[in-house]
Amino acid sequence: MADRDKDIAATEDTKQVSAAARLFDVRRVIGGLFVVYGIVVTLVGIFDSQSEIDKAQGVRINLWAGLGMLVLGLLFLLWQWLRPAEAPTAPADEPADAGGGSTTAEQ
Amino acid sequence: MRTLAESLRLNLDALDYAIIGLYFAVVLGVGFAARRAIKTSVDFFLSGRSMPAWVTGLAFISANLGALEILGMAANGAQYGLLTVHYYWIGAVPAMVFLGIFMMPFYYGSKVRSVPEFLRLRFNRPTQFVNALSFAVAQVLIAGVNLFALALVVRALLGWPLWVAIVLGAAIVLAYITLGGLSSAIYNEVLQFFVILAGLIPVTVIGLVKVGGWHGLVDAVRGTSLGDSALHTWSNTGSSDNPLGANWLGIVFGLGFVLSFGYWTTNFAEVQRALSAKNMSAARRTPIIAAYPKLLIPAVTVIPGLVALVTVKGLGADKGDLTYNNAIPALIRDLLPNGVLGIAVTGLLASFMAGMAANVSGFNTVFTYDLWQEYFKKDRPDEYYLRVGRIVTVIGVIIGIGTAFIAAGFNNIMNYIQALFALFNAPLFGTFLVGMLWKRMTAWAGFFGLVIGTLGALITYVLYKVGVVKFGSDLDESFWGAAIAFILVVITAAVVTPFTEPKPESELRGLVRGIGKADLNEGAVAGDRAWYRSPVLLGAIVVVLAAAFYLPFI
Numbered sequence: 001m002a003d004r005d006k007d008i009a010a011t012e013d014t015k016q017v018s019a020a021a022r023l024f025d026v027r028r029v030i031g032g033l034f035v036v037y038g039i040v041v042t043l044v045g046i047f048d049s050q051s052e053i054d055k056a057q058g059v060r061i062n063l064w065a066g067l068g069m070l071v072l073g074l075l076f077l078l079w080q081w082l083r084p085a086e087a088p089t090a091p092a093d094e095p096a097d098a099g100g101g102s103t104t105a106e107q
Numbered sequence: 108m109r110t111l112a113e114s115l116r117l118n119l120d121a122l123d124y125a126i127i128g129l130y131f132a133v134v135l136g137v138g139f140a141a142r143r144a145i146k147t148s149v150d151f152f153l154s155g156r157s158m159p160a161w162v163t164g165l166a167f168i169s170a171n172l173g174a175l176e177i178l179g180m181a182a183n184g185a186q187y188g189l190l191t192v193h194y195y196w197i198g199a200v201p202a203m204v205f206l207g208i209f210m211m212p213f214y215y216g217s218k219v220r221s222v223p224e225f226l227r228l229r230f231n232r233p234t235q236f237v238n239a240l241s242f243a244v245a246q247v248l249i250a251g252v253n254l255f256a257l258a259l260v261v262r263a264l265l266g267w268p269l270w271v272a273i274v275l276g277a278a279i280v281l282a283y284i285t286l287g288g289l290s291s292a293i294y295n296e297v298l299q300f301f302v303i304l305a306g307l308i309p310v311t312v313i314g315l316v317k318v319g320g321w322h323g324l325v326d327a328v329r330g331t332s333l334g335d336s337a338l339h340t341w342s343n344t345g346s347s348d349n350p351l352g353a354n355w356l357g358i359v360f361g362l363g364f365v366l367s368f369g370y371w372t373t374n375f376a377e378v379q380r381a382l383s384a385k386n387m388s389a390a391r392r393t394p395i396i397a398a399y400p401k402l403l404i405p406a407v408t409v410i411p412g413l414v415a416l417v418t419v420k421g422l423g424a425d426k427g428d429l430t431y432n433n434a435i436p437a438l439i440r441d442l443l444p445n446g447v448l449g450i451a452v453t454g455l456l457a458s459f460m461a462g463m464a465a466n467v468s469g470f471n472t473v474f475t476y477d478l479w480q481e482y483f484k485k486d487r488p489d490e491y492y493l494r495v496g497r498i499v500t501v502i503g504v505i506i507g508i509g510t511a512f513i514a515a516g517f518n519n520i521m522n523y524i525q526a527l528f529a530l531f532n533a534p535l536f537g538t539f540l541v542g543m544l545w546k547r548m549t550a551w552a553g554f555f556g557l558v559i560g561t562l563g564a565l566i567t568y569v570l571y572k573v574g575v576v577k578f579g580s581d582l583d584e585s586f587w588g589a590a591i592a593f594i595l596v597v598i599t600a601a602v603v604t605p606f607t608e609p610k611p612e613s614e615l616r617g618l619v620r621g622i623g624k625a626d627l628n629e630g631a632v633a634g635d636r637a638w639y640r641s642p643v644l645l646g647a648i649v650v651v652l653a654a655a656f657y658l659p660f661i
Contacts, residue, residue: 005228007224007476007480007481007485008218008219008220008224010489011147011148011149011220011489012149012218014147014148014149014489015147015149015155017146017147018146018147018149018150018155018157019143019144019145019146019147019150019155020144020150020154020155020156020157020290021144021155021157022143022144023141023143023144023154023155023157023290024140024141024144026137026162026294026297026298029133029136029137029294029298030297030298030301032133033129033130033133033298033302034301034305036129037126037129037305037450040122040125040126040446041126041446041447041450044122044445044446045446048444048446052444052445053444055441055442055443055444056309056313056442056443056444056447057313057316057317057442058316059312059313059316061309061312061313061443061444061446061447062444062446062447065305065308065309065446065447065450066446068305068308069305069450072301072305085159
C-alpha cells in the first residue's frame with residue numbers, strides 16, 4: 001500500500017495523539033440555532049401587520065418559516081438525544097465479507 | 108445615478124440585524140469550540156479523519172453551495188431557463204456517484220492527505236508540483252472572486268462600503284479556520300447548508316405564489332424573450348439553437364462528462380471533505396449523500412431565477428444592480444418581510460462564507476503538505492506543519508482580499524469560474540482516469556498529459572476570446588475546452604508511455620485498478636453493513652432519480 005510513503009506514514013503516526021475525539025456534536029449547534037430562529041421568527045409572524053403579509057403575497061411567511069425552523073431545530077435535538085454520537089473506534093466483528101454489493105465492489 | 112426603484116437596498120430592522128449577528132456569533136463559537144480538538148496536523152487539515160458520513164456529505168454539498176453558485180445558477184435560470192438543470196442532473200450527480208463508488212477507494216485507501224499527493228504517488232513529484240501550484244493559485248483566485256461578490260451584494264443590499272464587507276467577511280472566515288481548521292470549516296458548512304435553505308425556500312415559495320404557481324410561471328416565461336425553448340431540457344439541443352447555445356453532444360460529453368467529472372472528482376476543496384470521513388464506508392458515501400440535495404437545489408435557484416425574469420422589471424441589465432446575478436437579491440427585496448428577510452440575508456452571507464472557507468481550507472492543506480513540506484522544509488515534527496498551516500491560512504486570506512478585485516469586469520461571474528474549471532480540472536480528471544485504469548501509464552506520461560491538456564484548454568479559451576474560434580456561447584466554449592483538454596491527455600498518455608520507464612507494480616499498490624485492493628471495510632462500524640449505508644445502492648438510486656427528474660421537462 002501507498003502508506004509506506006514516509007510523509008504519509010509520519011502523519012498517520014500522529015493518530016495516537018489526535019484530539020479529534022474531543023470534537024463536539026454539530027447537531028447540538030444546528031438544533032440550538034434553529035430553535036432560537038424558529039421561536040423568534042414565529043413570534044414575528046404572529047404579530048405581523050397586514051402590510052407585511054401583503055408584501056409576501058398574502059402568505060404568513062414569517063409564521064410558516066418560523067414554525068418550520070422550530071421543527072427542524074427540535075428534530076436535530078431529538079436526534080442527538082435518541083442517538084448520541086457513535087464511539088469512533090468500534091470495528092465490525094467480521095469485516096472481511098460484510099454487506100453485499102457495497103463491500104465487494106471490484107477494484 | 109441610480110433611481111430608487113432600481114436600487115436593491117433592503118429595509119432591514121434591528122431584528123434582522125440581530126438574526127445576522129447571532130449567526131456570526133455561532134460561527135465564531137464553532138471555531139473556538141473546535142479548537143480543543145486540534146493537536147496534530149491531521150486534526151487541522153483533515154479533522155483527524157473522524158467525521159460521520161452525513162456531516163461530510165452535507166459539507167461536501169455546502170462547499171459547492173457558495174453564493175457564486177447560488178446567484179450564478181439563478182442568473183443562468185433567468186438567462187437559459189430550465190436548461191440550467193443540466194448543471195445539476197447530468198452535470199453533477201453522475202460524477203459525484205462515480206467519485207464515491209470508484210475513486211474514493213483509491214483516495215481514502217491510499218491515505219493520501221490531498222489530491223496532489225495522490226499524483227505524487229501514482230506519477231512523480233513534478234506532476235504533484237504542477238497540480239499543487241495550479242490548485243493553490245486557483246483557490247486564492249476563487250476565494251477572491253467569492254469575496255468580491257460578497258462585497259457587491261452587501262453593498263447593494265445593506266449599503267455598506269465594499270472594503271468593509273471584504274475585510275469583515277475575510278476576517279470571520281480567517282478566524283474560524285485558523286482556530287478550528289477543517290473541523291470548524293466543515294461544521295460551519297453543515298450549519299450553512301440549513302441556513303441557506305431556510306433563506307431560499309421562502310423566496311421560492313412566495314415567488315411561485317406571486318406568479319400563480321408553476322403553471323402561472325410557465326405561461327409567463329412563454330411570453331418572455333426566452334420563450335418556450337427555455338421550458339425544455341433536451342428537445343431543442345439537436346443544434347445549438349437554444350438559450351444555452353450548446354447542443355446535446357456538448358452537454359453530454361463536455362458538461363456531463365469532462366467538465367463535471369473534472370470538477371467533482373479531482374477538486375481537492377471537495378474531495379478533502381470525504382478524506383476527513385471516519386472510515387472507508389463514510390468516505391465513499393460522502394459525495395453520494397451530497398448528490399441527493401444536489402438533485403433538489405435547482406428548485407430554489409432556477410425557479411427564483413425564472414420568477415425574477417418575469418416579475419423584476421429591468422432584470423438583465425449589463426451593469427448596475429439589475430444584472431442577472433442579482434435575480435435572487437431582487438426577489439428578496441420585493442417579497443420578504445422583516446424576519447424571514449433577516450434569515451435570507453444571513454443565508455446569502457453564509458453561502459459566501461461557505462464557498463470561501465472551502466477554498467481557504469483546501470488551499471492551506473495543499474500549500475502545507477504538497478508545497479511547503481515537499482519543497483521547502485521536509486522532515487520537521489508534526490507541530491511545525493500545524494503551525495505552518497495556520498500561518499498559511501492567514502496569508503491565503505490576505506492574498507484572497509488582494510485578488511478580490513480581479514473578479515471585477517465580468518458580467519456573469521459563473522462563466523468566469525467555469526472557464527477556470529475548464530483550464531484546471533478537465534485535464535486533471537483525464538490524468539486521474541487514465542492513471543487509475545491503466546497500470547502501464549508512466550510517471551512522465553502523467554506529467555506531460557496534465558501539462559499538455561491544460562495548455563490545450565488554455566489555448567482554446569484564448570482563441571475563443573480573441574475571436575479566432577467561434578462557439579455558441581461562453582458555456583459552449585467551456586464544454587468544448589474541457590473536452591479538448593481531456594482528449595489531449597489521453598493521446599499524450601498513449602504516445603509518451605511507450606518511450607518512458609513504467610513504475611514498478613510494487614509502488615502502484617492501491618493506486619491503480621487491478622494492482623492490490625483497497626480495503627472497503629476499513630474502520631467499518633457495525634451499522635455500516637445496513638443496506639441503507641451501501642454506497643453502490645445509494646449511488647444507483649440517486650442516478651435513477653436524476654434521470655427520472657428530467658422526464659417532465661424533456
